[in-house]
Each structure stands twice: as C-alpha cells, then as structure tokens.
Amino acid sequence: VPSPIGHALGALACGWLAAPPPDSRPRLFVQAAILAAVGVAPDLDILVDRHRAESHSLAAALIVAAVAAWRRWPVADTRWRIGCAVFLAWASHPLLDAFGHDAKPPLGTMAFWPVSSEYYKFPWTVFAAITRRWHGPQFLVYNGLAVLRECLILVPVTAAVAWWRGLRRS
Numbered sequence: 001v002p003s004p005i006g007h008a009l010g011a012l013a014c015g016w017l018a019a020p021p022p023d024s025r026p027r028l029f030v031q032a033a034i035l036a037a038v039g040v041a042p043d044l045d046i047l048v049d050r051h052r053a054e055s056h057s058l059a060a061a062l063i064v065a066a067v068a069a070w071r072r073w074p075v076a077d078t079r080w081r082i083g084c085a086v087f088l089a090w091a092s093h094p095l096l097d098a099f100g101h102d103a104k105p106p107l108g109t110m111a112f113w114p115v116s117s118e119y120y121k122f123p124w125t126v127f128a129a130i131t132r133r134w135h136g137p138q139f140l141v142y143n144g145l146a147v148l149r150e151c152l153i154l155v156p157v158t159a160a161v162a163w164w165r166g167l168r169r170s
C-alpha cells in the first residue's frame with residue numbers, strides 16, 4: 001500500500017476534482033493541508049490494529065464528508081463542494097490501497113463496509129508495499145524506492161488535475 005506521501009498526492013488529485021485549488025496562496029495551503037490530511041487519515045487505523053478495515057470504506061468517507069460539510073471545513077465555498085471534495089479525498093485512500101500490495105493478509109480494503117466485510121483489491125498491483133519494520137536493514141532503500149515509484153505515477157496525475165482545475169500561476 002502507498003506511503004503517506006502517495007496518499008496525500010492521491011487525495012489532492014481527487015479532492016480538487018470537486019473543489020478547485022483557490023486563487024489565494026494562504027487559502028490554497030489550508031485547503032491542500034486539509035485534503036492531504038484527510039487522504040492519510042484512514043491509516044490511523046494501524047494504531048488500533050484494524051488496518052484496512054472500517055476506516056477504508058466508502059461509508060467512512062461519507063461520514064467524514066458529512067462532518068466536514070456540517071462544520072464547513074475550509075476546502076470550498078459551498079457545503080456541497082466541501083462534502084464532495086472531502087468524500088473524494090477520503091475515498092482516494094482505499095482506491096489507492098486496492099492497487100497496492102501489503103505484506104499482511106487479508107489483502108485489499110473493506111471498501112463496502114457495512115454492507116459487506118469482504119476485503120476488495122484490484123488484480124493489478126501498481127504500488128509497492130511500505131514496510132513498517134523500521135529497524136530492518138532494507139528499510140530506507142526499500143521504502144525510498146517505493147515512494148519514488150508512487151511519486152513518478154502520482155505527481156503527474158496530481159499536477160495535471162491542478163493545472164486543469166485552475167492552478168496555473170507561475
């Protein structure tokens with residue numbers, strides 16, 4: 001599964017589809033920081049040892065989007081756009097994970113919880129697994145290459161969305 005860097009990039013690309021990057025720099029930084037954080041947040045489930053389960057579902061994305069729209073998180077001007085952007089940013093996480101590999105089964109994500117507790121994964125592996133065994137000798141090299149691979153794939157995608165959605169200043 002991708003690293004936090006890959007997830008942040010994916011969340012920006014998806015979130016900007018609904019809420020374009022604002023013109024003002026300070027507002028852009030706040031918006032991008034929120035969308036990136038939303039994209040990384042599902043992996044906090046590692047802390048409670050429920051990795052890739054309920055937090056990695058479309059239902060979780062809906063709940064967070066509803067809270068964001070209700071509390072008017074500063075990612076867009078209207079509640080509708082706020083909700084859509086946060087939903088897409090959160091949903092980008094299980095989407096990317098479904099293209100990734102992980103060492104620990106069950107592989108995939110519980111995307112359709114609570115309707116189904118099955119784990120879903122695409123048959124194609126695009127992203128390498130990130131190892132959390134930080135004391136292993138290969139940790140830096142292995143994860144460095146995995147992050148490089150994510151960036152090579154996701155930076156062009158995110159940049160293309162940003163350009164298309166109006167972030168064209170020099």
Ligand SMILES: [Zn+2]
Pocket residue numbers: 001042043052056093097
């Ligand atoms: Zn994840």
